Amino acid sequence: GQNIDQPTEMTATEGAIVQINCTYQTSGFNGLFWYQQHAGEAPTFLSYNVLDGLEEKGRFSSFLSRSKGYSYLLLKELQMKDSASYLCAVSGGDSSYKLIFGSGTRLLVRP
């Protein structure tokens, strides 16, 4: 089957660092995506990993371990505007590259 797990909610303080974990079990793998989604808005692309290791992009970094079926999104120097849901998604192994999403992690950044 296909299963993607991530924590439901997390709380962090402005200026701090937070790590959002994601574990997955899918029948195929063409890469792992992280999306940010503010309430009532569309998901926006944050990062993509297809090989093991860390990808850094400004305040955001994403890590992948394919052998462990594990990824994390690291957010540094948190800002209030980072309060949002963070969606972990795996691109399936078929030709459609359809995305299989987790339920999302709601991050609340407090002053």
Next chain:
Amino acid sequence: DAGVTQSPTHLIKTRGQQVTLRCSPKSGHDTVSWYQQALGQGPQFIFQYYEEEERQRGNFPDRFSGHQFPNYSSELNVNALLLGDSALYLCASSPRIGGALNEQFFGPGTRLTVL
């Protein structure tokens, strides 16, 4: 460059009715995927259209159907609406490239409420 656009923004229907949602992909993209996102959940894949044909389908009943036009825009139709169909419907477009990366750009979504 316009991104992915969807219409309408919001829609209210009653049980048993039919609804049509529309999507225009990002310029240069020829593949359109539709997702359903219930409140508090991640998006669920409905189906994907490429070259005016349905290429892949998720675990959704036949009440959900779609169409892609020669200009790559797409429609999602839902018949015999149920209360459980209330959700945010997202359209995502992508270029049909052969590599592993196939980033999908999402539209703003259509919020469907079934009463």
